[in-house]
Amino acid sequence: MAETSTPDRIADPWGERTPYGPGDEWPERQDTFLDGLDDGDVDRWVQTASLLHSSGDAMDIAVKSGRIAGVRGRASDRVNKGRLGPKDLYGWQANSSPDRLTRPLIRQDDGRFEEASWDTAMSLVTEKAREQLEKHGPSGIGFYTTGQLFLEEYYTLGVIARAGIGTSHLDGNTRLCTATAAAALKESFACDGQPGSYTDVDHADVIALFGHNMAETQSVLWMRVLDRLHGPNPPRLVCVDPRLTPVAKEATVHLAPLPGTNVALLNVLLHEIIEHGWYDDEYVSAHTVAFDELRTTVKQYPPERAAEICDVPAERIREAARIIGNAERLLSTVLQGIYQSNQATAAAVQVNNINIIRGMLGKPGAGILQMNGQPTAQNTREAGADGDLAGFRNWANDSHVAELAEVWNVETRQIPHYAPPTHVMQMMRYAEEGSIQFLWITGTNPAVSLPELARIREILRQRRLFVVVQDLFLTETAQLADVVLPAATWGEKTGTFTNADRTVHLSEKAVDPPGEARADLDIFLDFARRMDFRDKDGMPLVSWSNPESAFEAWKRCSAGRPCDYTGLTYQKLRGGSGIQWPCNEEHPEGTERLYENGEFFATPDYCESFGKDLLTGASVEKVEYQAQNPKGRALIRAAHYQPPHEQTSREFPFILTTGRTIYHFHTRTKTARAPQLQNAAPEVWVEMSAGDAQACGFTEGDMLEIGTPRMSVFARLRISGIRDGVVFLPFHYGYWDTESGSGPDGHGRAANELTSTDWDPVSKQPLFKMAAARIRRVEAAVVDGRTREEEAVS
Amino acid sequence: MNKIHMLLRVLHHAERIAARKLLVIGERHKSDHEVYHVTRDMAGWSHRHIRLLAEQGDRLGINLRDTTGRSRPLRVVRERTAELLGHRPESGLLLLRDLRKLHLDLVGLSVDWEILGQTAQGAKDDELLALTQKCHPDVLRQARWANNMIKVVSPQEMAS
Numbered sequence: 009m010a011e012t013s014t015p016d017r018i019a020d021p022w023g024e025r026t027p028y029g030p031g032d033e034w035p036e037r038q039d040t041f042l043d044g045l046d047d048g049d050v051d052r053w054v055q056t057a058s059l060l061h062s063s064g065d066a067m068d069i070a071v072k073s074g075r076i077a078g079v080r081g082r083a084s085d086r087v088n089k090g091r092l093g094p095k096d097l098y099g100w101q102a103n104s105s106p107d108r109l110t111r112p113l114i115r116q117d118d119g120r121f122e123e124a125s126w127d128t129a130m131s132l133v134t135e136k137a138r139e140q141l142e143k144h145g146p147s148g149i150g151f152y153t154t155g156q157l158f159l160e161e162y163y164t165l166g167v168i169a170r171a172g173i174g175t176s177h178l179d180g181n182t183r184l185c186t187a188t189a190a191a192a193l194k195e196s197f198a199c200d201g202q203p204g205s206y207t208d209v210d211h212a213d214v215i216a217l218f219g220h221n222m223a224e225t226q227s228v229l230w231m232r233v234l235d236r237l238h239g240p241n242p243p244r245l246v247c248v249d250p251r252l253t254p255v256a257k258e259a260t261v262h263l264a265p266l267p268g269t270n271v272a273l274l275n276v277l278l279h280e281i282i283e284h285g286w287y288d289d290e291y292v293s294a295h296t297v298a299f300d301e302l303r304t305t306v307k308q309y310p311p312e313r314a315a316e317i318c319d320v321p322a323e324r325i326r327e328a329a330r331i332i333g334n335a336e337r338l339l340s341t342v343l344q345g346i347y348q349s350n351q352a353t354a355a356a357v358q359v360n361n362i363n364i365i366r367g368m369l370g371k372p373g374a375g376i377l378q379m380n381g382q383p384t385a386q387n388t389r390e391a392g393a394d395g396d397l398a399g400f401r402n403w404a405n406d407s408h409v410a411e412l413a414e415v416w417n418v419e420t421r422q423i424p425h426y427a428p429p430t431h432v433m434q435m436m437r438y439a440e441e442g443s444i445q446f447l448w449i450t451g452t453n454p455a456v457s458l459p460e461l462a463r464i465r466e467i468l469r470q471r472r473l474f475v476v477v478q479d480l481f482l483t484e485t486a487q488l489a490d491v492v493l494p495a496a497t498w499g500e501k502t503g504t505f506t507n508a509d510r511t512v513h514l515s516e517k518a519v520d521p522p523g524e525a526r527a528d529l530d531i532f533l534d535f536a537r538r539m540d541f542r543d544k545d546g547m548p549l550v551s552w553s554n555p556e557s558a559f560e561a562w563k564r565c566s567a568g569r570p571c572d573y574t575g576l577t578y579q580k581l582r583g584g585s586g587i588q589w590p591c592n593e594e595h596p597e598g599t600e601r602l603y604e605n606g607e608f609f610a611t612p613d614y615c616e617s618f619g620k621d622l623l624t625g626a627s628v629e630k631v632e633y634q635a636q637n638p639k640g641r642a643l644i645r646a647a648h649y650q651p652p653h654e655q656t657s658r659e660f661p662f663i664l665t666t667g668r669t670i671y672h673f674h675t676r677t678k679t680a681r682a683p684q685l686q687n688a689a690p691e692v693w694v695e696m697s698a699g700d701a702q703a704c705g706f707t708e709g710d711m712l713e714i715g716t717p718r719m720s721v722f723a724r725l726r727i728s729g730i731r732d733g734v735v736f737l738p739f740h741y742g743y744w745d746t747e748s749g750s751g752p753d754g755h756g757r758a759a760n761e762l763t764s765t766d767w768d769p770v771s772k773q774p775l776f777k778m779a780a781a782r783i784r785r786v787e788a789a790v791v792d793g794r795t796r797e798e799e800a801v802s
Numbered sequence: 803m804n805k806i807h808m809l810l811r812v813l814h815h816a817e818r819i820a821a822r823k824l825l826v827i828g829e830r831h832k833s834d835h836e837v838y839h840v841t842r843d844m845a846g847w848s849h850r851h852i853r854l855l856a857e858q859g860d861r862l863g864i865n866l867r868d869t870t871g872r873s874r875p876l877r878v879v880r881e882r883t884a885e886l887l888g889h890r891p892e893s894g895l896l897l898l899r900d901l902r903k904l905h906l907d908l909v910g911l912s913v914d915w916e917i918l919g920q921t922a923q924g925a926k927d928d929e930l931l932a933l934t935q936k937c938h939p940d941v942l943r944q945a946r947w948a949n950n951m952i953k954v955v956s957p958q959e960m961a962s
Contacts, residue, residue, distance in 0.1 A: 145962055434836075438834065626947040650846075
């Protein structure tokens with residue numbers, strides 16, 4: 009195929025259609041972007057996958073004269089069949105941004121950063137870590153990592169934190185995007201692991217998207233849906249979202265509930281499914297436990313109740329229930345509209361319940377996709393860098409901890425397992441009260457991405473807290489650090505990562521990192537050597553020295569667990585397509601769908617989690633789980649609706665929800681440095697409905713001040729199809745590209761100035777989509793040099 | 803019958819204390835956000851129990867109406883103090899002490915409900931039995947939450 013650049017994917021992000029029918033193979037469409045080159049000019053192509061969302065689009069990097077010069081989709085890959093989204097096509101340009109960090113930085117007594125050698129910087133980091141261990145023990149040290157490193161790096165960091173230091177305090181920023189996906193799967197199936205597959209889109213006759221703006225978050229997966237919609241016998245879509253998203257526009261039924269009422273809405277859907285007998289009685293009795301509790305609970309949620317709580321017409325919800333209830337191949341997908349909202353896990357679990365009681369699991373087109381936000385979120389979960397133990401091991405099961413201790417050859421008591429691993433919001437609390445005094449942040453930007461930023465900045469600025477930041481750029485967070493370590497990124501290092509449907513991809517090094525920047529793996533290995541971590545026989549705890557040997561070590565750790573990688577090698581992942589785990593002797597080519605034939609990973613001895621109370625988050629004890637689910641069936645867990653904590657009032661009459669645009673990723677550290685993406689969405693905006701704007705007397709383009717009990721942010725108004733009473737702010741915009749640098753100068757720009765410190769008690773995911781807000785106009789829009797008021801007067 | 807009246811009064815009183823303690827502990831530890839929010843959610847359960855107990859009181863001719871009212875003028879002071887002292891390491895120890903006391907209170911309350919459930923069966927009073935079946939699981943969940951938080955918080959506060 010000729011390597012010519014595809015047309016502008018800013019104006020038309022999903023590109024041209026390649027329609028196909030149910031059960032057909034998704035046609036190939038190869039997308040390419042080469043920066044002013046012809047294909048003949050490219051020196052070589054290097055295999056990788058996208059690191060700017062969780063879709064896992066496979067691609068090749070074009071290398072020209074030692075630099076990245078473009079990308080093309082890999083037509084042979086199961087995930088994207090050659091397609092690329094806007095961030096895939098243009099995002100790589102950030103790699104060669106002139107403001108990449110190239111040398112370690114150390115903060116001096118006068119507050120300035122000074123460049124230092126790696127040896128000086130790492131000696132300081134090691135010295136501070138040792139000092140902390142002596143003074144406060146392992147619980148004085150915390151690690152906060154990301155959703156964008158590679159599997160080998162998370163695994164290594166996990167071994168260092170849990171077995172080397174021996175601390176509970178290791179979490180990923182996946183806590184902000186995917187913790188509820190994991191928690192919901194652990195509640196329903198007692199184990200993490202995506203049940204469904206992207207190929208379920210090829211077969212489904214109904215796709216229900218719950219709080220999932222797939223068109224912008226996983227644009228290539230959305231292309232797959234669009235191609236089905238344009239082909240013969242298209243699926244019907246049900247969309248639950250307070251905004252009129254591109255998904256909502258394609259939906260047969262769009263439900264736009266008030267934010268925070270998801271559990272009530274889902275209970276009504278379940279009520280209708282059960283009342284009408286649209287569930288699979290045989291499946292329920294053969295493969296599940298606790299159905300009766302669900303039946304009793306949802307009895308209290310007739311459609312009229314949803315009309316009242318969620319402000320959704322009862323008739324429309326009946327229609328949605330009819331479509332879902334009569335689907336023959338139902339694919340349900342879930343994302344942040346559920347995960348970052350009130351009762352996050354309880355709501356995500358009710359989506360699982362729909363598929364479970366309808367027996368829609370483990371068959372082509374019948375599945376659940378509890379999606380991820382970040383590209384390598386799946387790996388933090390597998391490798392135990394995100395609040396679990398490595399290999400989906402159960403911290404509350406002593407034999408799992410003993411098994412892990414054997415893999416690592418350490419004493420069992422060295423691995424903290426007396427309580428759940430600490431989540432980031434709790435780590436921040438420990439840092440605030442002063443019991444954590446050493447915090448190592450890798451590849452993430454909490455000074456923009458955590459809730460209530462004024463508080464986060466205050467915590468990170470404390471003198472008593474030693475902060476190490478490892479990143480590509482001098483982010484808002486790096487500006488508050490004591491030591492900054494320059495890291496290599498995608499295209500500059502080798503490793504593997506896994507997308508939201510368990511597809512493992514190899515990402516190879518294409519070019520050298522800039523200056524002295526180093527791969528995150530090399531930085532961790534250096535730290536482990538300097539700390540001289542030893543196993544119980546006095547041998548080095550971390551025995552590997554490069555990505556491939558780290559991968560082999562991880563394989564040994566994953567053996568026999570649900571996320572079994574033992575059948576994979578770098579060689580096997582080279583060329584061809586990515587492969588879905590579990591991949592082992594039994595499944596040498598990987599596994600498309602989990603839970604075929606109603607078999608789960610849920611037996612008490614094998615499961616990853618005994619579950620938690622859906623309202624309080626308190627852990628269920630082993631004996632109780634054994635009594636409830638001795639045979640390891642799917643667990644149907646019911647929950648009542650509980651109103652959100654922050655209610656609207658006369659003073660704060662709107663509900664503020666935050667979210668994403670297709671053109672940016674996370675806090676824009678990469679995407680704002682790719683000109684096409686930055687120009688597509690250069691500045692923060694706020695969305696309101698036409699009705700609300702009119703009632704307030706605002707017009708498109710007015711500069712508004714959005715305030716919550718925390719702080720306020722300025723943004724220009726876009727009138728959109730959002731429901732009345734709700735306003736939307738994208739969360740990507742921080743301060744590094746403003747004059748003030750790490751925080752606001754006067755009014756704020758980052759949506760998280762406004763969000764409240766509150767999280768789902770089960771998944772510990774912050775509730776970004778729930779704040780009471782007030783809005784006033786700061787400055788009228790200027791059209792043709794005049795404001796509307798001036799126009800009206802003349 | 804007098805014994806059942808006495809038992810209902812004891813439960814009503816204990817639920818009021820539990821509701822109040824949940825709120826006060828939340829306010830006193832407002833900087834521990836999960837404690838603050840979950841205690842308030844759970845206080846809502848206790849208020850429902852108080853209401854349901856009062857309804858049973860009406861049926862049995864016992865006056866269990868809330869006479870003290872709900873205004874708690876010190877709330878703002880407690881919350882502000884919590885925010886001001888939230889950066890001090892001792893705040894974790896105070897939280898642990900409060901959770902310990904709360905857990906013991908809730909376990910006691912759970913035993914009282916156990917007694918009511920048994921009494922209701924002995925007296926063949928279906929309404930009291932239904933009330934127990936509705937409320938007792940909530941109290942067990944409250945107690946388990948307090949115990950769980952103690953497990954999470956104590957290693958950090960005591961061993962660091």
